[in-house]
Amino acid sequence: METTAATFFDLVRADLEEVEARMRTGPGGHHPQLDDAIDHLLTSGGKRLRPILVLLTCGMLGADCDASITLAAAVEMLHTATLVHDDLIDGSLIRRGYPTLNTKLSLGATVLTGDYIFARAAHLASGIxxxxxxxxxxxxxxxxxxxxxxxxxxxxxxxxxxxxFDRIYAKTASLFEVSCEGAALLSECDSEVVGTMKSFGYNVGIAFQIVDDILDFVSEQEQVGKPVANDLRHGLITLPTLYYLESNPEDGHLHDKLVQRTMSDKTIEHLIQNIRNSGAIDQALEQAEEFTSTAKKLLASMPSTPEREGLYELADYVVQRTI
Amino acid sequence: METTAATFFDLVRADLEEVEARMRTGPGGHHPQLDDAIDHLLTSGGKRLRPILVLLTCGMLGADCDASITLAAAVEMLHTATLVHDDLIDGSLIRRGYPTLNTKLSLGATVLTGDYIFARAAHLASGIxxxxxxxxxxxxxxxxxxxxxxxxxxxxxxxxxxxxFDRIYAKTASLFEVSCEGAALLSECDSEVVGTMKSFGYNVGIAFQIVDDILDFVSEQEQVGKPVANDLRHGLITLPTLYYLESNPEDGHLHDKLVQRTMSDKTIEHLIQNIRNSGAIDQALEQAEEFTSTAKKLLASMPSTPEREGLYELADYVVQRTI
Structure with missing residues (x-):
């Protein structure tokens, strides 16, 4: 697991170890190769931001600790299952610096491992x-x-x-949202609080994905383990490109050429450099900061606890991170 | 949908139409191609035995009708999702006489359609x-x-x-089991009744799969839409082969040669004919009848309703069917 110096991590460190254990411990009776596959996936890391959101929200609102840990594990397992199928479909070879499951297993074994992890996620959630x-x-x-x-x-x-925004909601913010909404549901709080925390999760999730999309442009290949502007190379328009297109309306066909992938490699390299050097990156970062700012304002009405401070920090971390 | 002349079908005909509608009607907001894919899958038929089991059990035990229909839809959707991924993994081109989804869609679209149907199944079940x-x-x-x-x-x-038996439990009987157990859970009956109906589902499910494995041997290719003894050709030992091996211990390496797929095509054809002409088919059918007989005995303690009669008939149909 990648750790950060942030204190929000310290607040949940012990519970997070329980979450890790719960993700690895199934109800038994399954093929040993599944354990190996799950172990590989969980060891390959991830920031565990979704379980941390669950644990901090549960802590802040006084939810049952055991249920919190189970929900945190369920949410991360669901996330893991979607990544297994994503990487297979995209033919990705590396994630977080580790070989993807599809480089190690056959098509069938990869599909089924993803299915099994979906089922485990649902089974964990049902246990609550x-x-x-x-x-x-x-x-x-x-x-x-x-x-x-x-x-x-x-x-x-x-x-x-x-x-x-629809795409990044589906891809990322929906699970951040359900992490916070679900955690609030486990607490004995009224529906207004549940709604507020749902909105907090949504805003943090959108900010997180915007920053991911920025990092795709500004990181060096060694840092992210994939080519710079990987999305653009695949015809995927993210916020930096979107702002760049809006600021450069003179090339009205740029969008279509990108999506239809009819640009030469050289033109794409040139475009990537242009986007990197334009104000589009800063504009996107400002947009992400607006979402975290909205998120943080929502916390004002929440109980003043160390976990609430942790959520403030997490919101800041999401836009300040460099990996 | 393949219909049968059995009266158990008449008992649930109207509810089954509701089940079909519920399977096709999602909560909305999804990509239209998903509707097309789901429509193709559901139109491609299936006997709907799992939803029929749910509906008959619910009817017999007096469960809420709306919940019964939802459970029946959830169980059939779960079944459908597993078939989508199975056919992809096995590279199957035809199921029930219709082209499989993997012949119509890309790898990615097939994986994701399966995932979506899993999610819909879970969402339907959660609605209960x-x-x-x-x-x-x-x-x-x-x-x-x-x-x-x-x-x-x-x-x-x-x-x-x-x-x-472990394999056919996982593949088939587990879902028959949960159809009956789940239906009983929706009724206000005591845990003994739930356990009895669970066992009924298990026994019918095992019998159903044994008969499927027999039909794989005795049907003509045109009937089942795949080569006769397809399983054996893929190194899969089913009950007829198992009995044949037990009656012919002189060839002790037959099992290993089958599983390791080191037999020539000619030898396999010869073996298939030997199995078809041996007593192994009848032996397997007797075994299936034992399971349905056990299942029917379990019904004795259930409320004497038309639906109970339907379940008796369904148990008989499972071993008498020719497709």
Missing amino acids: GSKALMRIFSRTLMTIVNGEISQLFGTEVEDIRQEY | GSKALMRIFSRTLMTIVNGEISQLFGTEVEDIRQEY
Whole structure:
């Protein structure tokens, strides 16, 4: 697991170890190769931001500790399962510096391992025994998968900005949202608090993905383990490109050429440099900061606890991080 | 949908139409190509035995009608999702006489459509609002996927008969079991009744799969839409082969040669004819009838309703069917 110096991590360190253990410990009776695959996936890291959101929200609102840990594990398992299928579909070879599962297993074994982790996520969530939670949990899986399908099949895009925000909601913010909403549901708080925390998760999630999309442009290849502007190379328009397109309306066909992938490699390299050197990166970062600022304002009405401070810090971390 | 003349079908015909509608109607907001894919899958048929089991059990025990329909839809969607991924992994081109989804869509789109249908199944099940049901539902998905993984990775087989029954439990009987157990859980009956109906589902499910494995041997290619003894050709030992091996111990290496797929095509054709002409088929059918007989005995303690009669008939149909 990648650790950060942030104190929000210290607040949940002990519980997070329990979460790790719960993700690795299934109900038994399964093929030993599944343990190996799950172990490989979990050892390959990740920031564990979704379980941390669950644990901090639960801590702040006084939810049952055991249920919090189970929800945190369920949310991270759901995330892990979607990555297994994503990497297979995209043919990705590396994630977080580790070989992806699809480089180690056959197509069939990779599909089924993903399925098994989905099932484990649902089984963990069902163990909490909250009907409302199960409802939003399965709904989120539909949202995530539908987002991927829409990306794959393509959609008639009328508003490329709206399309971007819909896409990053499905891809990332929906699970951040359900982490905070689900955690609030486990606490004995009223529906207004649940709604506020849902919105907090949404805003932090959108900010997180915008920053991911910025890092895709500004990081060096060694840092992110994939080519710079990988999304753009795959015809995927993210916020920096979107701002760049808006500031350079003279090339009206740029968007279509990108999406249809009819640009030469040389032109793409040139465009990437232009975007990196333009104000689009800063503009995107400002947009991300607006979302975290909205998120932080939502915390004002929450109980003043160390965990609330942790959530403030986490919101800041999301836009300040460099990996 | 393939219909049968059996009267058990008439008992649930109207509800089954509701089940079909519920399977096709998602919560909305998804990509239109998903509707097309789901429509193709559902139009491609299937006997709908799992939803029929749910509806008959619910009817017999007086469960809420709306919840019954939702559970029936959830169970069939779960079944459908596993078939989508199975066909992809096996590279199957035809199922029930229709082209499989993987012949129509890309790898990615097929994986994701399966995932989406899993999510829809979980979402339907969660809508019933029964904690216990959600628990066994997600557990069943784990069982099914684990069974497929074990088949793919292979296992050290100490007892080939036990391995066969474990495999067909995971593949088929587990979902028949959860159909009846889940239906009983929706009714206000005591845990003994739930356990009895769970056992009924298990026994009918095992019988159903044994008969499927027999039909794989005795049907003509045109009927089943795939080569006769397709399993054997893929190194998969089913009950007829198992009995044949037991009656012909003089060729002690036959099992290993089959599993390792080191036999020539000619030798396999010869073996298939030998199995078809041996007593192994009848022996397997007798075994299936034992399971349905056990199942029917379990119904004796159930409320004497038309639906109970339907379940008796369904148990008989499972071993008498020719497709």
